[in-house]
Amino acid sequence: MKAFFIEEPGKTCVKDIAVPAPGAGEVLIKVMAVGLCGTDAHLYMGDYENPYPVIPGHEFSGIVEAVGAGVKNFRPGQHVAADPNIYCEACDHCKQNRQNYCLDYRGLGNQVPGAFAQYIVMPERCVYDIGSLDFTTASMIEPLACVLHGHDRARPGFGDRVLILGAGAIGLLHLQVCKNDGARLTAVADIKEEPLRLAKELGADAVLFNDHTMKEQADAVAEGGFDLVIDCTGVPKVIEQAVPLMADEGRLLFFGVCPQDAEISVNPYEIYQRELTFIGSNSLKKTFYSAMQQLKSGKVNVSKLFGDKILLDELPRQIQAFAEKKTKLKTVVYPNGFVS
Ligand SMILES: [Zn+2]
Ligand SMILES: [Zn+2]
Known part of the structure; x- marks a missing residue:
C-alpha cells in the first residue's frame, strides 16, 4: 500500500x-x-x-x-x-x-x-x-470532537458574547457550536477578507479584520469586551492581542496550538484585577460520539x-x-x- x-x-x-x-x-x-x-x-x-x-x-x-x-x-x-x-x-x-x-x-x-x-x-x-x-x-468528526471538548472546558453560556480568532475550518466549527450553545453575539476575526465572508455566510453576527484597528472594531461590536475569546490561530502575538479584548470576568480558550517553545506576555495584575480566566483545551475526551451525531443530524454543517x-x-x-x-x-x- x-x-x-x-x-x-x-x-x-x-x-x-x-x-x-x-x-x-x-x-x-x-x-x-x-x-x-x-x-x-x-x-x-x-x-x-x-x-x-x-x-x-x-x-x-x-x-x-x-x-x-x-x-x-x-x-x-x-x-x-x-x-x-x-x-x-x-x-x-x-x-x-x-x-x-x-x-x-x-x-x-x-x-x-x-x-x-x-x-x-x-x-x-x-x-x-x-x-x-x-x-x-x-x-x-475528529476536529469537531476537539471543538466540542473545548466547549466542555470553556462552557460558553447563554448570552455570552464570543470572539473567535481565526476563520479557518476550526474557527468556523467553533462559530457554529457557539451559536448552537446560545451565544448572544458571535464575532470572528481574521487577517484575510475571504474567510471572513464565509464566517458571515455561516452566521457570524460580526466580522473583524485583524489589523491595527482591531481593538476599535471590537469595542464597536461588544462594548466592554467579549465574555469568551477562542483562539484558533496558535499564533502567540494574536493571543497577546486577545487579552485587552476580554470583558471583565472573561475567559480565553487556548485552542490553536502554539509552537512548543513559544511564550506570551500578559500582565498578571490585569488577570487579578479583572478576574480573567485562561483555559487550555487538549485534543478531545469522549466527545467523538457527540461530534458524529452533530454531523449526522446536520446541527453542524461542514460542507463549506x-x-x-x-x-x-x-x-x-x-x-x-x-x-x-x-x-x-x-x-x-x-x-x-x-x-x-
Ligand atoms: Zn487534527
Ligand atoms: Zn491510561
Whole structure:
C-alpha cells in the first residue's frame, strides 16, 4: 500500500509498504478520506518532540476491510471513522475520566502510524459506525470532537458574547457550536477578507479584520469586551492581542496550538484585577460520539469548510504549501481515489 511519510522535519515522501495485519481486537480500515490538520504541519516543521519517520494523519474515515480475532461489533464493508487517541483505559488518569493524560497514551499519526496511508489498523474500542454519513464529512468528526471538548472546558453560556480568532475550518466549527450553545453575539476575526465572508455566510453576527484597528472594531461590536475569546490561530502575538479584548470576568480558550517553545506576555495584575480566566483545551475526551451525531443530524454543517481535495501523491507539495499558510480551509486527502 502507499503511505505518506515525514522522514524528518521538512522531508517527506510517498512509499510502498506492507498492508498492516489486524491483531486481536483490531480493525483493518481502508482509508477513504483524511483531513490535513495543523498538527500534521507542526510535525512537518519539527515543532514537536516526536519520533521520525512518522506517517501523520488522524482525521479520517473509511471502510472496514478485515477484523482481528475477538472483534465483536464490526464486519468488512462497514463505513467507519475512529477516535485517533488510543488510551489504555487502565491507568489512574483513565480511571478518573482524564483520558487525555493517559500514562500509556498513543496518538495516531504521532506515536503510531497515521491515516495518510491506504490502510490503517485501529483498536475496536476507537472505531465508530458512521452509517450513511459521507466519507468527506466524516473526516471532520475528529476536529469537531476537539471543538466540542473545548466547549466542555470553556462552557460558553447563554448570552455570552464570543470572539473567535481565526476563520479557518476550526474557527468556523467553533462559530457554529457557539451559536448552537446560545451565544448572544458571535464575532470572528481574521487577517484575510475571504474567510471572513464565509464566517458571515455561516452566521457570524460580526466580522473583524485583524489589523491595527482591531481593538476599535471590537469595542464597536461588544462594548466592554467579549465574555469568551477562542483562539484558533496558535499564533502567540494574536493571543497577546486577545487579552485587552476580554470583558471583565472573561475567559480565553487556548485552542490553536502554539509552537512548543513559544511564550506570551500578559500582565498578571490585569488577570487579578479583572478576574480573567485562561483555559487550555487538549485534543478531545469522549466527545467523538457527540461530534458524529452533530454531523449526522446536520446541527453542524461542514460542507463549506473544505478547501483542496487531493490524492496521496499530491500531499508532499500540499503539506509544504499548508505549512507556508498558502492553502485555505480544510484540505482533504483521498488515499484510495476520490469519493464523496
Ligand atoms: Zn487534527
Ligand atoms: Zn491510561
